[in-house]
Amino acid sequence: MANLRGYPLGAVMLVVLFGGLTACGGSSGSDTPPGGTNGNGNGNGNSNGNGDPEPTLATIQQTIFSPICATCHTGAGAPEGLRLDSEQASYDHLVEQPAQGVPALMRVDPGNPDDSYLVRKLEGGPDIVGDRMPQGGASLSSAQIALIRDWIANGAAREGTGDGATGVVLAGVEDSASGVELTWRFSRSLAEHAQDPHTWQVYLRTDGATRPLTSDEYSYWLDERALILNLPTQADATLEVLFNDPASGLWLDHRGRVIDGDGDGQDGGRYRYVYPH
Numbered sequence: 001m002a003n004l005r006g007y008p009l010g011a012v013m014l015v016v017l018f019g020g021l022t023a024c025g026g027s028s029g030s031d032t033p034p035g036g037t038n039g040n041g042n043g044n045g046n047s048n049g050n051g052d053p054e055p056t057l058a059t060i061q062q063t064i065f066s067p068i069c070a071t072c073h074t075g076a077g078a079p080e081g082l083r084l085d086s087e088q089a090s091y092d093h094l095v096e097q098p099a100q101g102v103p104a105l106m107r108v109d110p111g112n113p114d115d116s117y118l119v120r121k122l123e124g125g126p127d128i129v130g131d132r133m134p135q136g137g138a139s140l141s142s143a144q145i146a147l148i149r150d151w152i153a154n155g156a157a158r159e160g161t162g163d164g165a166t167g168v169v170l171a172g173v174e175d176s177a178s179g180v181e182l183t184w185r186f187s188r189s190l191a192e193h194a195q196d197p198h199t200w201q202v203y204l205r206t207d208g209a210t211r212p213l214t215s216d217e218y219s220y221w222l223d224e225r226a227l228i229l230n231l232p233t234q235a236d237a238t239l240e241v242l243f244n245d246p247a248s249g250l251w252l253d254h255r256g257r258v259i260d261g262d263g264d265g266q267d268g269g270r271y272r273y274v275y276p277h
């Protein structure tokens with residue numbers, strides 16, 4: 001599994017890495033070794049090194065349920081009758097199945113990760129009955145939880161990637177040497193032509209004046225499943241990031257569908273984020 005925190009963003013000014021396409025400009029300075037910065041993934045055998053895994057039940061089964069959960073959630077005596085020891089068992093016991101702990105909630109409510117009891121048990125929400133899962137073990141990493149959230153948001157399909165819109169989530173806001181590092185993750189791989197930096201804009205807004213940042217004022221990292229911008233911050237200024245804007249270019253996923261920028265669950269819509277939020 002690719003670890004977003006591990007992207008060699010550091011001193012690299014402009015890097016585009018996507019399949020065979022490589023476009024570099026203004027590259028300078030020393031490289032940070034991949035994986036060299038504050039990694040937070042706990043990597044549970046899901047390292048394919050090819051970017052983030054697709055949010056499918058198959059991936060989740062292979063990288064999370066089987067190695068981590070099935071030690072307890074197995075066979076006829078599984079806790080709360082919840083078997084997670086095969087893809088079919090997981091599907092049958094999770095999707096649209098009422099939770100034992102909070103029967104008003106489904107364990108997995110397709111399209112609705114926030115109200116899926118599985119997600120609450122993994123995130124350790126205040127309203128759960130019993131323990132955060134995995135019981136007695138370290139929490140899943142945010143990337144692992146995002147994978148499960150994405151699968152549910154996309155409709156919790158038994159196979160494939162589901163038919164839902166491709167979503168984007170702000171996965172991280174962190175101070176960096178030059179200002180702030182913002183990380184977005186996409187629930188499916190993007191098409192290659194989303195990789196053109198002119199399809200997003202960053203505006204710096206100070207009292208009464210707004211100007212676009214030029215590409216040599218910041219660095220970015222983009223691959224098929226994530227965008228990281230390393231932006232300069234300035235007292236009394238806000239930054240506005242826009243993408244998937246009809247005026248400058250839509251972002252398509254690998255199925256050729258416009259990503260869901262405005263988060264309404266439908267394809268399309270402009271994405272806008274203002275920092276500080």
Ligand code: HEC
Pocket residue numbers: 064065068069070071072073079080082098099100101102107117118121122129130131132133134135136137140
């Ligand atoms: C060490 C044993 C153990 C491990 C490992 C474990 N669980 Fe559990 N799980 C339990 C027990 C016991 C319960 C019932 C008590 C409770 O809810 O705390 C439970 C309950 C649950 C429930 C609530 C079911 C319901 O309907 O109320 C969910 C969801 C769940 N586990 C998911 C997971 C997932 C996903 C993992 C892996 C990331 C996992 N568990 C790992 C022991 C475990």
